[in-house]
Amino acid sequence: MSEAVRVTRDAPLRTRNTFGVDARAPWLVEVADAARLPEALSAPPLRLGIALVLGGGSNLLFAGDPDGPVLALTGDRIAVIDDDGDRAIVRADAGVEWHRLVLWTLDRGLCGLENLALIPGTTGAAPIQNIGAYGVEVGETIHAVEVFEPSTGQVHRLGRDACRFGYRDSVFKHDADRYLVTAVEFALSRTPALRLDYAGLGDELAARGVATPDARDVADAVIAIRRRKLPDPAVLGNAGSFFKNPIVPAAQADALLAAHPALPVFRAGAAGRRKLSAAWMIDACGWKGHRDGDVGVAASHALVLVNHGRATGAQLLDLARRIADSVHARFGVAIEPEPRVIGAQW
Secondary structure, three states: OOOOEEEEEEEEOHHHOOOOOOOEEEEEEEEOOHHHHHHHHHOOOHHHOOOEEOOOOOOEEEOOOOOOOEEEEOOOOEEEEEEOOOEEEEEEEOOOEHHHHHHHHHHOOOEOOHHHOOOOOEHHHHHHHOOEEOOEEHHHOEEEEEEEEOOOOEEEEEEHHHHOOEOOEOHHHHOOOOOEEEEEEEEEEOOOOOOOOOOOHHHHHHHOOOOOOOHHHHHHHHHHHHHHHOOOOOOOEEEEEOEOOOEEEHHHHHHHHHHOOOOOEEEOOOOOEEEEOHHHHHHHOOOOOOEEOOEEEOOOOOOEEEEOOOOOHHHHHHHHHHHHHHHHHHHOOOOOEOOEEEOOOO
16 A cells, blocks of 8 residues: 555544444455545455445434444645636545635635535535435535546546435435545535525624625624534534434425424425425424433434433444334425435434
């Protein structure tokens, strides 16, 4: 192996997942240069396959150990690869920490990612989950995703349409073993088209005395809101919002709203469909602030499951299932996890 490829046997993963749960990988292979992937994949221990591609560990739950080698892409380069003075294409390696990328673009006067500030994880994970916050999804800004296809050894650039972005969804989730995301390109502008209509964002800007915000003001407001609502994983283990907001037929949403007038209902981006607030339903079932030993739900946000110390991933998964069962029993709505569950089935 070259210096760009680092291999660790029986690797502890507790510090590599934001829930802070104990897990171990039989092998951890870290690749700093995506050009070295063919070398890494053709030699032990990856020759027989990859059990998991690990980014920042912020969107997964280890309910058990991965059953094979784990791959981490650690390249951290960011560069402007095209710029016409107003619109620029920014390319970032998969291993770039997401919030670092957001700040890097803002420092250069580039707008588009400001509503996505302070989301944990790496850039390579962003298109897979189509991360979103405060009215913006990352797929809206993605120009292309660079991927490596292990089965053919080929590198591809998939344009935005080919990525098939949906709500917390993409082609990379439906064909998880086909591609390794190695870099992402973003189309960003120096002419702000700010999105301020998400609940709470305008209020935060007003409270800060910002009447005419720029992109940096929006990012600062988002950061402040997130820090108030979401516990710091370095202090209290968590993976951010654990459940997706369910999307249901409009008729079902209307019936639920008639029975529960306070239930937040949103447009779902498709005719005849509505998005419901999972947080509201979980809170209505009495889970917000709940604690069983070292597992619990954050007191500040009903969507956030937390590890108070030495919780196991299996214990967190059990709590998540009990929460989902109670929501289904009361509202007739199925809620599903955002994080990928390793070592168990949902």
